[in-house]
Amino acid sequence: MKVELQKICKSFGSLKANDNVSLCVEAGTIHGLLGENGAGKSTLMKVLTGFITADSGQILLDNVAVQVTSPVEAIQRGVGMLYQDPLDFPALTVLDNFVLGCPGGVRLDRAAARRALQTLAAQFDFTLDPDAAVSALSIGERQQLEIVRLLWLGARALVLDEPTTAISAQQKAKLFGALRKLAEQGKTVIFVSHKLEEVEELCHEVTVLARGRVTGQAHGPYSAEQLVRMMFGQVVTLRKRTPVPLGEPVLQLDDLTISDWRLEVKGLNLTIRAGEVIGLAGLEGSGQRLLLQAASGLRHPTSGKVSICGKDLTGQPYINFLNAGVSFMPAGRLEEGLIAGMTITEHVALAQRSREFVVNWQQAERSAAQRIKDYNIKGRPSSYVEELSGGNQQRTLLGLLSSQLNLLLMEHPTRGLDLESSESIWGLLLERTRHGTAIMFASADLDELLDRSDRILVFFSGRVAAAVEAPSTSAEQLGELIGGRGV
Amino acid sequence: MTTPSLPSSSSEGLRNSLLRLSGIITAFLLTAIVLVIIGASPLDAANLIAQGAFSSPEKIAFVLTAWVPVMLCAAGLLLTFSAGMWNIGIEGQIVLGAIFATGVMRILQNSAPPAVVLVLAALAGLLGGALWGVLAGVLKLYGNVNEIFGGLGMNFIASSLTVYLVLGPWKRPGIGSTSGTAPFPPKLWLPAFNGFQVSPVEPALAVIAILAVFLALRGTYFGLRLKAIGKNLRSAYLAGVPTDRYLLLAFALCGGLAGLAGWVLVCGASARHNLFPLISSGYGFLAILVVLLANLSAVWSVPISFFFAAIAMGSLQLSLQRQLDSSLGGVIQDLLVLSILVTQGLQARLAKKKG
Numbered sequence: 001m002k003v004e005l006q007k008i009c010k011s012f013g014s015l016k017a018n019d020n021v022s023l024c025v026e027a028g029t030i031h032g033l034l035g036e037n038g039a040g041k042s043t044l045m046k047v048l049t050g051f052i053t054a055d056s057g058q059i060l061l062d063n064v065a066v067q068v069t070s071p072v073e074a075i076q077r078g079v080g081m082l083y084q085d086p087l088d089f090p091a092l093t094v095l096d097n098f099v100l101g102c103p104g105g106v107r108l109d110r111a112a113a114r115r116a117l118q119t120l121a122a123q124f125d126f127t128l129d130p131d132a133a134v135s136a137l138s139i140g141e142r143q144q145l146e147i148v149r150l151l152w153l154g155a156r157a158l159v160l161d162e163p164t165t166a167i168s169a170q171q172k173a174k175l176f177g178a179l180r181k182l183a184e185q186g187k188t189v190i191f192v193s194h195k196l197e198e199v200e201e202l203c204h205e206v207t208v209l210a211r212g213r214v215t216g217q218a219h220g221p222y223s224a225e226q227l228v229r230m231m232f233g234q235v236v237t238l239r240k241r242t243p244v245p246l247g248e249p250v251l252q253l254d255d256l257t258i259s260d261w262r263l264e265v266k267g268l269n270l271t272i273r274a275g276e277v278i279g280l281a282g283l284e285g286s287g288q289r290l291l292l293q294a295a296s297g298l299r300h301p302t303s304g305k306v307s308i309c310g311k312d313l314t315g316q317p318y319i320n321f322l323n324a325g326v327s328f329m330p331a332g333r334l335e336e337g338l339i340a341g342m343t344i345t346e347h348v349a350l351a352q353r354s355r356e357f358v359v360n361w362q363q364a365e366r367s368a369a370q371r372i373k374d375y376n377i378k379g380r381p382s383s384y385v386e387e388l389s390g391g392n393q394q395r396t397l398l399g400l401l402s403s404q405l406n407l408l409l410m411e412h413p414t415r416g417l418d419l420e421s422s423e424s425i426w427g428l429l430l431e432r433t434r435h436g437t438a439i440m441f442a443s444a445d446l447d448e449l450l451d452r453s454d455r456i457l458v459f460f461s462g463r464v465a466a467a468v469e470a471p472s473t474s475a476e477q478l479g480e481l482i483g484g485r486g487v
Numbered sequence: 488m489t490t491p492s493l494p495s496s497s498s499e500g501l502r503n504s505l506l507r508l509s510g511i512i513t514a515f516l517l518t519a520i521v522l523v524i525i526g527a528s529p530l531d532a533a534n535l536i537a538q539g540a541f542s543s544p545e546k547i548a549f550v551l552t553a554w555v556p557v558m559l560c561a562a563g564l565l566l567t568f569s570a571g572m573w574n575i576g577i578e579g580q581i582v583l584g585a586i587f588a589t590g591v592m593r594i595l596q597n598s599a600p601p602a603v604v605l606v607l608a609a610l611a612g613l614l615g616g617a618l619w620g621v622l623a624g625v626l627k628l629y630g631n632v633n634e635i636f637g638g639l640g641m642n643f644i645a646s647s648l649t650v651y652l653v654l655g656p657w658k659r660p661g662i663g664s665t666s667g668t669a670p671f672p673p674k675l676w677l678p679a680f681n682g683f684q685v686s687p688v689e690p691a692l693a694v695i696a697i698l699a700v701f702l703a704l705r706g707t708y709f710g711l712r713l714k715a716i717g718k719n720l721r722s723a724y725l726a727g728v729p730t731d732r733y734l735l736l737a738f739a740l741c742g743g744l745a746g747l748a749g750w751v752l753v754c755g756a757s758a759r760h761n762l763f764p765l766i767s768s769g770y771g772f773l774a775i776l777v778v779l780l781a782n783l784s785a786v787w788s789v790p791i792s793f794f795f796a797a798i799a800m801g802s803l804q805l806s807l808q809r810q811l812d813s814s815l816g817g818v819i820q821d822l823l824v825l826s827i828l829v830t831q832g833l834q835a836r837l838a839k840k841k842g
Contacts, residue, residue, distance in 0.1 A: 298725075318724075319727060319729065322727045328725060330725070335719075335721065335722070336721045336722055336725055337722055337725070338719075338722060339715050339718045339719040339722045339723065340718060340719065341718045342714065342715065342718060346711060346714075346715075349708070349711055350711055350712065350715050350723075350726055350728070351726060353726075353727050354708055356708065357707055357708060357709070358706055358707055358708075359706055359707060359708055359711055361706070400726075
């Protein structure tokens, strides 16, 4: 099916998420939609699949203009979308999930559905047990289920939104194989990604979005440099960091064992000095979060010792860690960091942890204005934090940190941010290391880990598989370590 | 279930007010229809209610006897709602306040000066309500019992406790009757001016309570932290707010104010001056509606609670003069609540569509 979007415009408030975007995808091709986070890719695809309605512009399927007002209507017209987080029902079985969206009568023909599921899965070399619970499946397998489900519902065009974020290399190979096969069958595939190498490997054609506009189109074979220029405007060379002289030990972990219901990190020894930056690498859920929680006092270790600036704080409440100059910035900016419904001024007043009774709002507002200036936040003291963009939210969080920090712990400090925002945030962070703050951060971005850290701890299924010096490690080496090789 | 959010800007505030007004008008239209159906004149009924509530200073004073307990409870609920808690147990907290106050008065009535007895009883009422409130908070925080179910259960326990006391240890000499304990002598009634059914002490307490809550929410770290907890408990905790302590404090203060309302219901100028089952009379639940309608605004909760009290007291005239059932007042109140909640829901939908 030929899929065409013409002159799509969609604004959210003053933000033009899509500004006159046109896209044409021929049947039987895999089309890449490339762009940084926030470039407008997801908005465009949500318009195509009826999740949101465009302000103007039109959608043509096989050269016929259509109105798509809901995802149900989209799939009826043959357009299916695979979301970044699978929208399935983990408590149900694979087969139940498979038949769930199926339109039609009262009677459920499970036997026929089972046969269809098995035939479709076999066609793409997917191994899906119809009777397994979806909660026991990996993200990759859940994607496979979703793909066969959409095909069974009659999808002739498939949109995949960042499908490779959470799946293994092996599953990725399988997914790409399946997508190529779909294209051979004459189906249309739109592959949304911000990863250059995947688009280069898979897509016949690519459209690049930046700041809501189409900035370029290309056919394979691609020049990586050309694509980067379309994405960023210019090729960005990362600033090499100047080493900071290290001070006294700030965090000391002795033979630490930490566990939650599914994972145990055993026998961890680590010393971080003032001014040092430690990166934590590894697949999501390999133990990085446990370490960050233990170091911030949010989780008590099962055994071992946690010392901050030479003081044993093992087993003490979180507030004592906070008072010792430890701060934790979690990944969920609006879930665990900022408070939606409160202004920057209110956040500043809250962060002061004042012992007084009455709030001095004038002083809080002045302080908020000062931080907005210092941290280059695009907003006013009276702005509600949920109205800020991701980068500005992250800078606000940084601005709220106490000026006398010994240890800053972070999860994915620049996830979802564009390169410029990441740069400015790391500028602020490295400024803090010069004043003696030690930083330990978890990230899934190899370049960030390599460029920003002094040392990197690589986690693999609950243990530190390797500790490497960042400057003498290549991205390939780090990638192999994260995947559990080369140990 | 979500807690209503505070209006986020002044233009939105204006829109909110307009919508609230249209909700009230809808409620009146619906009430008029109900009255027409049962064969009464809506205008006549409205006139009677207004007469009953406002026609003389004495009538207004009578309205205040209902307003005081509602306002005290609403002031307390503003704190728990700000912290994101549904303190459904407020009725039980009123009852416990009444029980504690009655207990102290029974023990001291013949051995201490009346003023001392009344003050000690008030403090006991505060304490009783606060304890009952804290218990709901403890169940929530450490027992993982949702505060709505915990509070509801504790309401039942509180009313059973009243029945037990009234029929058992505190029964009237001779016969125990569910009509209540033996009334206290007039020296233990809050003093009122001649012809007025409310003592100046009662509205004074309500005004002080709502003013204190207004100032606390607006200008203190206590209020700011409660608001932070209510909007995002996890973020507030990570920012260093001792969330458990603040939540328990909110429950204690709300319960305390409800307990004070219980004390007023025992020894207020026009109270029955004893402890009886159902002494809370639904004032706590009415206060929950008031705070919801006021959208957590302390300022709005004052006229709304007064308006409700006026309808409740004014509609007594319907049965006295027209043989209409005075529960029509309840019908009007409930229609008001429903239509305003619907307008708020519509407004949220509109806002969502716009965004």
